[in-house]
Amino acid sequence: MKKILASSIFGLSMALSSVVMAEPVKIGVITTLSGGGAGLGVDVRDAFVLAVKQSGNEDIELVIEDDAQKPELAVQLAEKMIQSDKVDLMTGIIWSNLAMAVVPSAVAQEVIYLSPNAGPSQLAGDKCSPNYFNVAYQNDNFHEAMGEYANQDYKKTFILAPNYPAGKDSLTGFKRYYKGELAGELYTQVGQTDYAAEIAQIRDSGADSVFFFLPGGMGISFMKQYAQSGVNIPVLGPGFSFSQDVLPAVGDAALGVKNSSSWSKDLDNEANKKFVEAFQAEYNRLPSLYAAQSWDTANLIVSALSKASVKDKDAFREALKAADFASVRGSFKFNNNNHPIQDIYVREVVKEGDVLTNKIIATAFEQHGDAYASECKM
Amino acid sequence: MSIALLIEQLLNGLQLGVMLFLMAAGLTLIFGVMGLINLAHGSLFMIGAFACAAVAAATGSFWLGLAASLVAAAAAGALIEVVIVRRLYARDHLDQVLATFALILILSEGTRWLFGSFPLYLDIPSLLQGAVPLPGVGQYQLYRLVIIAVGMIVAAGLYLLIARTRLGMRIRAGESDREMIAALGVDISTLYTVVFALGAALAGLAGALVGALQSVQVGMGEPVLILAFVVIVIGGIGSIKGALFGAILVGIVDTMGRFLLPKLLALVLPATQSGAIGGAIASMLIYILMALILAFRPRGLFAAQA
Numbered sequence: 001m002k003k004i005l006a007s008s009i010f011g012l013s014m015a016l017s018s019v020v021m022a023e024p025v026k027i028g029v030i031t032t033l034s035g036g037g038a039g040l041g042v043d044v045r046d047a048f049v050l051a052v053k054q055s056g057n058e059d060i061e062l063v064i065e066d067d068a069q070k071p072e073l074a075v076q077l078a079e080k081m082i083q084s085d086k087v088d089l090m091t092g093i094i095w096s097n098l099a100m101a102v103v104p105s106a107v108a109q110e111v112i113y114l115s116p117n118a119g120p121s122q123l124a125g126d127k128c129s130p131n132y133f134n135v136a137y138q139n140d141n142f143h144e145a146m147g148e149y150a151n152q153d154y155k156k157t158f159i160l161a162p163n164y165p166a167g168k169d170s171l172t173g174f175k176r177y178y179k180g181e182l183a184g185e186l187y188t189q190v191g192q193t194d195y196a197a198e199i200a201q202i203r204d205s206g207a208d209s210v211f212f213f214l215p216g217g218m219g220i221s222f223m224k225q226y227a228q229s230g231v232n233i234p235v236l237g238p239g240f241s242f243s244q245d246v247l248p249a250v251g252d253a254a255l256g257v258k259n260s261s262s263w264s265k266d267l268d269n270e271a272n273k274k275f276v277e278a279f280q281a282e283y284n285r286l287p288s289l290y291a292a293q294s295w296d297t298a299n300l301i302v303s304a305l306s307k308a309s310v311k312d313k314d315a316f317r318e319a320l321k322a323a324d325f326a327s328v329r330g331s332f333k334f335n336n337n338n339h340p341i342q343d344i345y346v347r348e349v350v351k352e353g354d355v356l357t358n359k360i361i362a363t364a365f366e367q368h369g370d371a372y373a374s375e376c377k378m
Numbered sequence: 379m380s381i382a383l384l385i386e387q388l389l390n391g392l393q394l395g396v397m398l399f400l401m402a403a404g405l406t407l408i409f410g411v412m413g414l415i416n417l418a419h420g421s422l423f424m425i426g427a428f429a430c431a432a433v434a435a436a437t438g439s440f441w442l443g444l445a446a447s448l449v450a451a452a453a454a455g456a457l458i459e460v461v462i463v464r465r466l467y468a469r470d471h472l473d474q475v476l477a478t479f480a481l482i483l484i485l486s487e488g489t490r491w492l493f494g495s496f497p498l499y500l501d502i503p504s505l506l507q508g509a510v511p512l513p514g515v516g517q518y519q520l521y522r523l524v525i526i527a528v529g530m531i532v533a534a535g536l537y538l539l540i541a542r543t544r545l546g547m548r549i550r551a552g553e554s555d556r557e558m559i560a561a562l563g564v565d566i567s568t569l570y571t572v573v574f575a576l577g578a579a580l581a582g583l584a585g586a587l588v589g590a591l592q593s594v595q596v597g598m599g600e601p602v603l604i605l606a607f608v609v610i611v612i613g614g615i616g617s618i619k620g621a622l623f624g625a626i627l628v629g630i631v632d633t634m635g636r637f638l639l640p641k642l643l644a645l646v647l648p649a650t651q652s653g654a655i656g657g658a659i660a661s662m663l664i665y666i667l668m669a670l671i672l673a674f675r676p677r678g679l680f681a682a683q684a
Contacts, residue, residue, distance in 0.1 A: 038495035187657035196390035204383040221592035230509030230517035249497035
């Protein structure tokens, strides 16, 4: 008994002393806080700040900057954070093109970057880095899940995405698992707001379902126009176009749409319940997928900080890789390329009272990694 | 490919063109009368959409929102003219571009500050919901037909205003010789404010009408602004008639390009490539058209007098 008491006091004092001795940790958050894409960045920032606050870790200092969704600005901010603010860790970027501009040079300068959203295929494959951790997903994942799910009910799907790298990754991901025939494959303009021409082709194609990846305002426009067009073919999509940040703007047009996501507000685990409750109490709105991923990123960092000093890069990387934190997505671990292995769900848009939100109806993949992990020499 | 699909796409092109006309008419009017390049015209489009969405959400009536969009955009236009733009008429185009670009940033962030970062909801009024059967086409969205009709009515109204009224006479006089009509005792600064507010109201109307079809968000005006500039360059800067023809030409060429090019390329290329390449060329098509027209008619199709 004495021995247990002594050792536990010893343990406690160690824990205390490590808190006392802990040095400040600077985290640079570059995200989109102005312009059309600001809704996503605001969710990432708000969830991150709240998670840090709730962790009670007072050594964490945040440097938050707005990239206005411009790659050149993001690069400048990253340089400033690394050179003059001397940040230890970086996170926050929403968009793949910005991530591609910032991440390779940041990780080459031995700054650890944790992605709360973007997951371009290059960074999962041959350009993977021990300093790069993706806490969200690899870009193809949600589309792969929808391709797999479409096999159940559909044989002739019409697919469309914007004509840029993430759009091509999307349709590639869908086709990787979809076994049916394609009724058509279209690439639209980035930032396009009118989809009448595309909807007319969908009507004419004889498709039995439509899969689209149109992030942000593009998806809102497409869904609203589709619902009014008189075309009644079921719609499938990745969770981005049916996330909590865009659902209010789409309105009832989104009801019943099946979409894929690694997270949903109704996921039944303790961490998720706590997260949804805390986020709603603090900000008076439902969290989005981006908020959930950012919350996990912050908690992953907090968990690693309790194990290792951020100045000891090797030990800290190891602590991150262990992913020893309570993810709001339930089971979560890192693959060899530091990308998640996680479950991907199919959700349906439903109405709870007056609020549009999602509910899980199926699991598309269990413990799903990504297609590029084998190209990563690490 | 059926005839019905072709007609449907032509209607889509017409609808896009009519919407562009509402934007381009104000832009070309302001340039014609005051000689001002107004980059902030897209922000007035956004103001119209936000005013409509906010009022519709508060009152439940799209029609009140539509009226609010006209009032808000016209008021914002008049205010901008009196406070800022008035000081720019005498300066060169580069100063005007710089100042109105600054206005875009100020108005965008101001809107975000007022309404938040998330897109707003604006739905088509219940009266105009859904699709209607059209001979030869099958189903076509009713609301798009209404936009075409509204655009045509506005075009006719503008024609009557400019050709038949005293205000229109002054606008035409202002286009021909600014100094002279001031010398003749016309209150030129009031005329300028009225023209600017009229252009702004048209942009606001376009924003509200289109806002119900797409996402009401900060920055929604800029893509439309670029197309509207293409339209007035094609149509001839300063000409309302040119704006109408240019807008419909751009609308139809853009829609048909997006629709036909991938199909044409599919005859010689595999599906994935023809989609990507066809899409890429389609997005350039109106600029190629603009370059071609400028090569043969350097001042546009319906150039106004210098």
